[in-house]
Amino acid sequence: MNKQENRWEELLKTDRPNILWYCTDQQRFDTLRSLGNSHIRTPNLDRLVAGGVAFQRAYVQSQICTPSRASFLTGRYPASNHVHRNGNAYFPDHETLVTRLFAEAGYDCGLIGKLHLASAASGSEKRTNDGYRFYQWSHHPMPTLDPSQHAY
Structure with missing residues (x-):
């Protein structure tokens, strides 16, 4: 068993916090009232900041959304995970x-929004072994914008 596996085994034996990983x-950073923008009202996000952690000095690894998201979720630079642009043929x-890793540690993971680590131009995205049990709209890149089906 390697160090990472040992760490996850330790976490399984302890009380774990609920984690809401909110990524936009x-x-x-300055688009929230709670982080200094006095020109906008963001009461729901402000409550999340007040009761959680706001990373105020975090930096993305790419200015492009897919490589940035892939880096964020893998912990690896785009040059290492080979996701350099939007519309990659595969992940x-x-x-x-x-x-x-969270799912393997006993967390119940879900995703609401988009993942799109590979191209979804064909109307679907090849699933990865990503640990998500629940998805809402994340792998339907061409949705019907019917308000009765989606809440915004």
Whole structure:
């Protein structure tokens, strides 16, 4: 058993916090009232910041959304995980997402929004072994924008 596996085994034996990992694309740090923007009202996000952790000095590894998201979820630079642009033909099978590690540690993981680590131009995205049990809209890139089906 390697160090990482030992660490996850230790976590399984302890009380674990609930984790809400809220990630938005193209959102700067100063777009929330709770982080200093007095010109906008963001009460729901402000409550999340007040009761959680706001990473105020975090930096993305790519200005492009897919490589940035892949880096964020794998912990690896785009040059290492080979996701350099939007619309990649595939996502490497050998890459491990942090959500899979959470699932293996006993967390029940879900995704609401988009993942799109590979091209979804064909109307679907090849599933990765990502640890998500629940998805809402994340792998339907051409949705019907019917308000009765989606809440925004």
